[in-house]
Each structure stands twice: as structure tokens, then as C-alpha cells.
Amino acid sequence: MKFDTPAADNPIDQLKIIGQPVSRIDGPLKTTGTAPYAYERHDVAPNAAHGFVVGATIARGRITALDTSAAEAAPGVVAVVTAANAGPLKKGNNNTALLLAGPEVEHYHQAVALVVADTFEQARAAAALVKVDYAPAEGAFDLAKAMDGAVRPEKGDGMGGAADTAVGDFHGAFAAAPVRLDATYSTPDQTHAMMEPYASTAAWDGDRLTVWTSNQMIEWGRSDLARMLGLPKDRVRLISPYIGGGFGGKLFIRADALLAALGARAAGRPVKVALHRPLIVNNTTHRPATIQRIRIGAGRDGRITAIGHKSWSGDLPGGGLETAVNQTRLLYAGAHRLTAMRLATLHLPEGNAMRAPGEAPGLMALEIAMDEMAEKLGIDPVEFRVLNDTERDPENPDRPFSQRQLVACLRLGAERFGWSRHNPKPGQVREGDQLIGMGMAVGFRNNLLMKSGARVRLDAEGRVTVETAMTDIGTGSYTILAQTAAEMMGVGLDKVRVVLGDSSLPASCGSGGQWGANNATSGVYAACMKLREEVARTLGFNSKEAVFADGEVRAGNRAVPLAQAAGAEGLTAEDTIEYGDLAKRYQQSTFAGHFVEMAVDAATGEARVRRMLAVCAAGRILNPKTARSQVIGAMTMGVGAALFEELAVDTRHGFFVNHDLAGYEVPVHADIPHQEVIFLDETDPTSSPMKAKGVGELGLCGVGAAVANALYNATGVRVRDYPITLDKYIHRLPEVG
């Protein structure tokens, strides 16, 4: 189905099942521990041997000697895989560094060997016996030092956009502006810290490979794994029905999958590999640190005349940018505009996508800058943003936003949160030992369109089965796809079964970039439209008149059970949603107003969130319960980003030091007392037949800055370097006692 004109009324608009707060249909499997995850596929890959990964202990250089003899002789060891015996391996299109190093080492904890043994304990013990000698090389590990040598990447922003943009005369307008802000912000490297580690079980059948893995993007994964191994794509099958969190870390094939495949080939039996927690941070990808300079010029009336945003980030040679300026191109009005991104070479582990790549760190900076600018202007931070709202792409005024309810988000949020009680002068509100502050920020994230396929089957019992290589990374894909099929076919949810995450099923958009929900349901919509046609034809209905409801097909005074169309053989339809140029003609984005109240201990500086509110405008909300879970989870991630998440770089040895969950602190329950989420009523007919957009990343965008602004409002100390830990402001708090 080609979607190239705005959606008219369609069966989804009935909202009998879509739009309802349905609990996850896979919930009982999760709560009873019976959802099979990649590392526990004893059912389909019995007698698997266990692989344990050995990581490089230098950041950069060469392996000069690799002695696996002691490991090979250790009890239970079946095989030891290294680059020397793995055969030719290509780098994946989605990887910057190789997943198995040798002799070159590109980053700390890059895999240098896999030890395969009968038991996990044997593999782990033998892995410690692998002896590796290195000739280390110098490297660059400090973004602040490397930024002067940073360059404009030839491949632009890596997503089809330019690294630099300019509209009007930024420098002239900024210089002429009566009120100006010129400030530099930084965000640290972050790790995804998902609950389920990267894990895969691999089995060969002749030259056919099956990998049960934990991967967000089945089709990318299959292509890249085939490429790495030099196999035709159709010899590789990826199965990933349940994923215990990915956050962008599992968009790509990582060492667990490749090494499980190589290990299984060497061992001659299935092999499973989970990256052990202390290895994950440096072995896999992370969100790269940024340094961001923001300049805003405005008239005394508060209208922005000039806005400039430049960002520096680093990556391994051949890597890409953290696109931290992209939201600044679209979010606020202003005739004179400038954005730029520079990429430094760093020999730290590979940077790549983490939830809301670009916007998450970009808004952490931009939305502090907006707060600072509002204060300079003496304008309420909400009003300042309202004043600079734009209904059109500011770089291209011929291009409207498809929907833009940012002002409504802010107005409703301010009302519900009690923003009128916000004291614009910071450091004024005290309750006992606590300094109290309120802050707000705008959330913004684009809606992305990806083609997505599905197959729908109808059986003689009237049951509907949805099959697609879509994934559910804990987001609720199973549930919303079931809701879509139930709505389209006029059956109850109990009649729908959903099968996901298998590359033998129709290729799907996968889960990433908050595109999963809208595109995958649209793929199911397309397949269901085809199935409805088949059903109508089979039953002798005019498909335009046929109504699918209550397990029946009706038209005029005739009603036939849906099951009757299936016959003994069943009916099957498959289709793919594809998109025309609506996203070019309209800017499709999602918006939020984030409001946060903080309490800061006046003596110790400990900062704790008291309450948070997000008001989101993100198209049709397919399931308010799963959508809310996405947003509150993202808000929690935003609190972590604002207050403590930071991969500490050892700039001498070139690695992230705090590479476990004791050293890398993410929020715990005690950090998150009260969260509220409101979704505005919205449908976006330009986005898809579902009229939905993404929400899972929007929930994160802007949260960090709202926390930062609340912390400033509480303390009167402005910190521009994340995370905002107490050491950065305690010396400027009022005297104790």
C-alpha cells in the first residue's frame, strides 16, 4: 500500500480497540518468566555450548601475540575463536569497528577471542587463561582536547541532512540583537544500560545459520550478519521475539551474535553468548559526549532574531556525529539561523544511537539556553517559548508542520502543574532544609516513516494471526499490532495472535527512532485491508460497503460470520506500507511540554525530583497505557541523564572506567516519586493510515533540561555541564546553619 495522500476516514477511526488502554497481551508471559529470551532457547537449540568473550585491554594498537593454548586445554573447552582462525570477516555496514579484533585493536574491550565450553563457568574460567600481548598505540580520548581538530563530516549528518545549515545573516543579526546569550554546554557519554544483556544463541544446519538474538532491527541484522560472514542473506535467519530493552544499543549486530555464529561453527553445535555486564559498556556502542555552543539573539519583545547552535562530538575513524543541533533547525522561529556539527576523531569505543539520538543531548543544551534567555529577557519561560512558536519550518516557510500543538502542550502543562506558583527569581523557595524549584522545557522529536510489511491470516475458527518481523523491545508492539488487526477485522483481541521478530516473516520497520508503533501498525493495516478485500470477495460482498464487526461481515441486511470466508484452507494477505512525499511536504514532528519540581538539600546539595509532568502531542495514541509506560520510562531516563548518568572517560588509557551498573548509576525507584503524563487529542492524517506518530523518544526529549532548569530555579546556580552532580554547585550554595 502506498500512502501518498492524507488519510481519510478508515476502519481504525472506529476506535473500538485502537486507542483503548489495553494491557500488554504478552504480559502474562513476562510476569511468569515464560517469554523465551535469546540466551534461554533450550527449547529450540538444545545442548548449546557457552561462549565467553575476551575483551582487549588496550584502547588502540596491535595484538603481538595471542596464546590460547592454556584456554584450549582447560576443562570443558570446546573451541577458542580468534581473528586468526575465524576465517575472513567483513565489517558490518552498521558497525564502525570490527566485532572481532585482530591484529589491530580499535577500542578497549573490543572482542579478541571467544572461549567456548560445555558450561558457562568453564568458558569464563578458561577465558581468563587467554594470554594476549599488545603493542599499544597513542590515541585521542578527550573530546575537549580533540575538538579543535574536529572536521565537518563529508557524509553530512549521516541521515541525509547537512552538517551545516545557514539561513539569513546569523552573525549580523546576532551582533545587532539587543539581548544575547552565548553559552557552551556539555553532555557526557552515556550507556544504554538495558536490563537484558546483548545475547545470542546460534546454530548451523549445513551452511544455514539461525541466530536467536536480542535485536531491534531484524532486517538490518540479517543483512549485516550475512555480510560479515560472507553468506547469502537467505542463509541467515534471525529470531528475536522478546527483547529486554535495547534503547538503540541493539539496532545493530554486535559481538554476541557474530561470535555465537563463529563459535557454533567451530564447536559443531549450538553456542550461546551473552556479553557479561562489565564488558558491555566498552565493547558495544554508547551515546557520544557533546560540547555545544548556543547563541540566541532576541529583541526586547522576546522575539528571537538569531539562533545558532554548533555541536562537537567524537567517534572512531569512519564513525558519525551525534546530531545534537537538528532540533534547533525546526523548533523555534527566527529569521537568521545557523547550525553546524563537527566530528573529532576519538579512539574510545564506538559511538552510535541511543534513545532519541541527537535530540536528547541537543535539547539538554538548547532548552537550558532558552531558560537562560527567558531570564535575560525577563519573560516567563513558558511565554518565551510560546512567543517563538512557529507553524512552519523556519528554514523553509513554504513547508508547514503537519500538526503542531506545542503551545497547547505548554498551556495545559502549565495549568495542570501549577506553573503560576513558579518563582521566576531562583533560590527563593525554601521548605525546611530543602530548596525548591520548578523548571520546564520543550520536548521535540521528529516522526520518521519507514516501510513496513506484515502478513495476516484468517482461519476457519475466525482467528486472525499477524506475522511480521517487527520487534517488541518492551514497548508493547505485540499489543498494538493485535489491536490494529482486531479493529480492522472486526474481532475481539482474544481472536488475534501476533508472531514477531523472525526474519522469515515479512520485513518490517523494526524498533528504533520512535518509528516502530506508527509504521508497524500501518503495515498491519495494509495487510488487513488486503485481507478484507479477500474476505469480501470470497463472501460476495462489495468490499467498500462491507462492515467488519463482532466477528461478522455485514452489508445491507446480510451478515456472515468472518470465519466462513476462511474456509478450511484459511485466507492470507500480505502487504507493505510504503510512503509518498507527505513527509517532505509537511514537517511531521512530535511535541511535549515537560514540567519538573525539584528539591535540593540546602546543605548537601542532593537533588531529588519531587514530581514531573509531560504533556505530549504525538498524533493518535494507539494505546494510552503502553504509550504512557513509554513516556514515564523515558522521563526516568531523562532524570538519570540530568542528574547522574555519565561514562567516566579515563583520558590516559582510553576507556570508560565505570563499566558496570554499580559505577554507572541509573535512576532507582526512590529517585522517581511522581510522574504524570497527558496526551493531547490529536490525529495526524499525513503520517499514516493510523494517523499516529512516535512517542517513545519524545518522552525523553527535553526532560534533562527541565530537571536542570528546576535545579537552577531551586539553587540559583546555573550548571551547563551534565550530569548536574552536587560537586558542580555545592560550593555556591548558601552557608549551612
Add this chain to the structure above:
Amino acid sequence: MKPFTYERALTPAAAAGAAAATPGARFIAGGTNLLDLMKLQIETPAHLIDVNGLGLDRIEATDDGGLRIGALVRNTDLAADARVRRDYPVLSRALLAGASAQLRNKATTAGNLLQRTRCPYFYDPAQACNKRAPGSGCAALGGYSRQLAVIGVSEACIATHPSDMAVAMRALDAVVETVQPTGTTRKIAIADFHRLPGDTPHIETALEPGELISAVTLPKPVGGRQVYRKVRDRASYAFALVSVAALVQEDGTGRIALGGVAHKPWRVEAAEAELPRGAKAVTERLLAGAKPTPDNAFKVTLVERTLGAVLADGRN
């Protein structure tokens, strides 16, 4: 984890004897720290002596009005004990500020005293660490040291002791009771139990080879207002940036011990004489000679401010 042999000891003396007689032996009780370290091969015992069956899991009154806490009393049980809550509330509060409920259910009194540093370089076997591999150097010096010690440090080690419980025990003048391989017992004042790193940071306590902790005794209660204030970046399940255990009497005298600043619970009795002059004066004496790194210099300010808040609380 390296293969190891395992036995269950039947008496404290037998446990100590077995430990002394078996090269590479370690006691195991709750295992909340030791097992993690074994998985990483930071600890590689050849033999484990399980002491969980020794019956050292009671809390009893002592003849001089104090409390004897068996080595195997779980942190949860100790924190919840009515006598502890009434007479030694600083200890209960310190315990509850540590770890998680699940870990406290498992972790023991003696094990808590013996837990090892959480320095990230200690935890990364590829990095130099004199504590893990004596003589290899200290990667934390000049590295990422935000969490690490500011006082009592050496050129060999800037690790901290991670315990909350031990800080309260230091303020309470607890005494560690042990059984030696010969079956004789001895008492070690908590002040002497943990060592500063010096040039042997791998030797962390006064325990001799094979020596087993049997109990920790608390002297007669001293009353006063008792506070344990733990400062950390996140609200729970994190090690202290700094912590303050305070016993403050109505006349303004008192005792102060610090966590998160040194290789051992940090207390300087002479500094307590400064209590009437306030937190700044106390801190100056407590942390005299501190050698913070640029990463953790804030801890000196944080101690003073936290102590100030602890002392001010009593005045309000």
C-alpha cells in the same frame, strides 16, 4: 571463577584452623561481595569454608550493659533489632542506608566489615591496582577518582572502604571479637581493625591468617542524638560520596565518624573536642592533611556542610 573446594565448618575454631591449614582458603558467609569478586577473578580462593552453620547469629546482652552481635547476624536482622533501634539507632540507620533489602537479607555483620573497595580500577583486572595485584601500581591515581579517598591515602592506593555499618560502629567504639586457628580468642578495637593503605593496600584489616570474626560487641549505650547521614548522587542503592555518623549529647559534646573519605571508617577523636565550635572547626581537624584529587576535592566541602546540617538539626 576458578575452581575451588568447599567445606562446611562445624565450630569457629575448626573454621579458623581449616583456614590456616589450607592455602588460599577464604571464609564465606553471605557471599554478597565475595562471589561477585570470584566471578571476576579478583578473588581466586582455592578453598571456601562456609561458616553459615556456626551459630554465630544471635544478638545478646553483654555483662557490662552492651550488646554482642554474632558475626553471622544478617544486616536486616541487626537493623531491625529492638535493642539496636532503641540504644544504638545510628547503627540501624547506617545499615538501612546501605545496599538493598535483598542484599541486607543475605549480608552478615562480619562480611560487611570485610567487604572490599568499590574502586572501579580494583574491579577492572586489566588496570593496575596494588590492592588486587600488589606492586602493579595504582591506576586510580591520576585517573577517575570522584568516589575515592581524600584522607589517609598513599602513593599506592586511594581506595575507600564502602561500608556504612562500619562507620556507625566506629562512632560507637565497637570491638571485633575473633577466634584464631589455635582456638584462642582476641578483641580488636574497631579503630584498629581496618588499616590505612600505606604501601600494602592489599592488607586491609588486622586479622591474621585464618583468624575468624565471631562477634562485634557494642559498649554500654551512650545515648545522645544519633544520626547517620549518607550523601549520594541517587536516592538509594549507591555508595556514599560522604557519610557522617554522629552521636551528639545535649551538652554539645559528641562523636563523629565519616564514611566515603578514607580506606577505613574515619574518626579523629581529637577533632570531637572542636564540636562546640561547629562543623568547620571539626572538619578542619578531622580532615587535616587531606590529599584530595581534583575529582574529589568537593568531598572536603561536602563533609563540612553535611556535618553542619547534622549538628544544626539538633539545635532546631
